[in-house]
Every structure is written in C-alpha cells, then in structure tokens.
Amino acid sequence: MSAPATGDTTAGRARISARTLRTDRWWVPPLFTTMGLAAFVIYAGIRSFVRTAYYVPEYHYLTPFYSPCLSDSCVPGSSHFGTPIGALPGWIPLAFLSLPFLLGFRLTCYYYRKAYYRSVWFSPPACAVAEPHGRYTGETRLPLILQNAHRYFFYAAFLISIINTYDAVIAFHGRTGGFGFGLGNLVLAGNVIMLWAYTLSCHSCRHVVGGRLKHFSRHPVRYWLWTQVTRLNNRHMLLAWITLGTLVVTDLYVMLVASGAFPDPRFVD
Template identity: 60%
Template sequence: MATGTEPHAQPRTRGVNAPTRAAIPDRHLRTDRWWLAPACTVAGLLAFIGYSTWRAFSDADYYHAPYVSPFYSPCLADRCATMRSGPNWDLFGSWWGLSPALLILVFPLGFRLTCYYYRKAYYRGFWSSPPACAVAEPRARYTGETRLPLLLQNAHRYFFYASALVAAVLTYDTVLAFRDESYGWGHMGLGTLVFLANAVLIWAYTLSCHSCRHIIGGRLKHFSKHPVRYRMWGWVSRLNHHHAKFAWASLISVALVDLYVYLLASGAFDDPRFF
C-alpha cells in the first residue's frame, strides 16, 4: 500500500492536478472567449471606481437647482446645508472638513462590495477565484470567506438596510426634481427624467437583492399561512432573477446622474426644460 513516501509515489496535489482527476495536461478545455467576461468586469468596475473617486474628493459642482448629485445626498454636514432646498441631516456639524460625499458613499459602496453578484464578479475579475466556470483558479488553497477581510462579507444584510434608506433619500430627491425654486411644483426638465430613471433602477437593484428576498420569505415553514409575504417573496424572486442586470444598470445610472449634475453645475449646458 502506497503511503506517499515511496520514491515513485505521485505528489499530493489538488485541483486539476489531483490524482483522482483525469490526466489532462491542459488547464481547461474551453475554446470560447471565457476571459472576455472577467476582463469587461475589471474594465467597468475600474472605470466607475476612478470616476466616483474623483467626484467624491472634488467636493464641488454637485448641486444645480433643483438637482443634487446622488453622491452627496443627503448632506450630513452643515457646510452644504444652504445648497439644498430640502432638509438635511447635519449630524456632523461644521467640524467635518472633508468632502460630504465620503459620509454617504460608504453605505452604497459597502452594499455593492458585499453583494452576492458583485462578489462573484470581482472575485473572478480581479482575483481569478475562479476566473470562469470550468477554469481552475491559479492557487492550491481555498479558504472561502472564513477569514479577514472576506469575513466582513457577512455584513451584507446590514448594508441592505442602509442602502434602502439611501434609496429612499434618492427618491425624495427625485420628487424635488419636479419643483422649481422660482415657479414651484410642476417643473420638468431632462434632469427630472434622468433622476426618475435612476431612482427606479436603484430600487430595482436594492429590492432584487438576495438579502431582501430572505428578509421577506426567510424562516417561513408554511407559505400558506403567510399569503401576503409569499406573494411579496414571489415578486422579489422575479426581480432577483435579473439582479445582475440591475446591478450594472444602476451603477451606470448613478454615475450618469452625477455627471449630469456636474455638467449643469459647471456651466457646460443648461437643463432642457419641458414645462
């Protein structure tokens, strides 16, 4: 009986080179462009990270009545309280000297970083863990999410509550986009439609979250005894089927809304007004 110490014993390896696997010299047998999806993921996330970092630290051109950038709403410091027609939460007062966006972006950022879909996307794109289906990752050990910092992924359900609150604030900002400071309610410009589309996509992404689905229908042994929750669970489950699409669509829309407000505030063009 071989013990692993004989001169001709096979080395104890794992993954595609394990002794119990077929002796195939190739790392995988895929012939399609499997690398395209993780490459696009890396490019898209890096583009958003670069843009959002620049805008978060710029601390300028984020308000043009009646629009306020979603990166800076709500304002939690009094340094920008006079720039909003609506109420603000001056929780940090005047001592906060950095960009107000840094107080807000931590919540949607944490929600997206711990999102089940985004975890799969950037694990594959940035860490090759694994790079694609049926393609082995370039490391022998796998610890999953049992160690720091990946152990913090379990906080996803708590970031969901914070992100739902942020989505409510963005909805409130969308309502304010129908109000002109000079003429009152009834204003509608191109920015109003941009804000409305973004609010819908943000809610679609938030409500299609796996944590939301579990909150609504989890821990139920008999759906028949909870018909309302069962119906809501069915709705969220249908949204959950498109969670990846909502994740990318809402990521793009929130950046476009901020860019639109930036162009208005910097004087690049005027908001086309319908009425």
C-alpha cells in the same frame, strides 16, 4: 496522479494539470467585468472628492454621490436635511455617512462577489481554468468573512434609497419656486427607480420578506411580496450593471448642468 502545475490542491477541489482546458476566449468576460468595475470605481472616487458641480440650486438637483450632504462644507441649498456636522477637510467625502454603506452593500452583493472573485481575484477565473491560488478558505476568514454582513448593508441601502427618493421628489422645483419639471427630473427619477429595483432584488430582501416561513399558504401577503422580489431577483445581475450606469449618467448630468455646460431643458417652469 501528479500534483497540478497550478490551482488549488485542497481536497475536494478539481485538479487541473494544464493552465487551461479551454479553447475559446474565456478571458474576455473577466476582462470586461474588470474594466467596467474599475471605470466606475475611478469615476465615483474622483467625483466623490472634487466637491464641485454637484448641486443645481435653481431646480434642487443633487447628485446621488453627495447625498445626504449634512456638513457646513456643502454648498447652500444642497443640505436637504440640515447641516448637523461642521466643516469637513477635503479628504473626507461630503456624503461620508452614506458612501461607505453603499460601497459595503455593493461589495457584499452576491452577484458582485461572483463578478470580482472571478475577474479580479481569479477564484476561479472560469470553468476548466486553473486558479493561481494554492489554498481555498472560502468566506470563513478575514477579510471575506465580512461578506456575511450583507444583510445589514441591505438595511442601510434601503434607508439611503428613501433619501435618494426624497431628493428626486423635491427636485420637481421651478426656477422661481413652486412646481417645475425638466429633463433632469427624468434623469433623477429614472435613477431612483433603478436603484429601488436593484435594492429590492437583493437576496437579503428576498429572505426578509419570505424567510423563516414554513407555510406560504398561511401568509398570503408575505408570499405575494416574496414572489415579486423573486421576479426582480432573477434580474439582479442586470440591475447591478444598470444602476452603475444610471448613477454615472445622473451624476454627469447634474455636473454638466451645475457647471453651466448646457441648460436643463424645462417642460414646466
């Protein structure tokens, strides 16, 4: 058999002499995936650095892109855990302690790996489509060997989800103090619920609650937890995309209210 015109020639890898054997529009899903991921990265990147309209002092609404805000550069009231860090230069995000871990959690997520391996790196772009790479080393070398740190990013994401939950709870604040409830609370709470669903549906979480057990019957509590996480895990891909949307919607809502574009509809104030 002659060498393929494109694709990986490593032993054990499929050899495809044509660019593709597909007759359908196989490139549409990778294209949409790339566009969706790029749109979120661009929006989140811009919003993480602009340092404007990220907190509504009247109701304690704080966008998740700035939580936790621990610097003296944070606007008054937005530092729910104090300001142990001094002023930061503009090129450092105010949530610099959480954003790298959240980015690492998403980048090493099993679903996102599949998504950007296929759509961005074309490894492979689709079934029966030759990939442009001449070698295949998997996740055994830098930088992809860092994917093995996913479980540790999960622990950090779990802690950050607790912080986001705290932000959502203290946002039930009235204009003059005490309990208050508005549309923004629904947005913040909905985002937190989805973030918890995505975080707990992680494959690492499934291993944490049910891994290394030889007999589920001897550990009924962990078995029950494992079954619940498994149910969420079946929807991990859907939750991965939903949470990208809820993060953008939550940040956009807080930004619009904080900038005075429209008032937050209040149910209890």
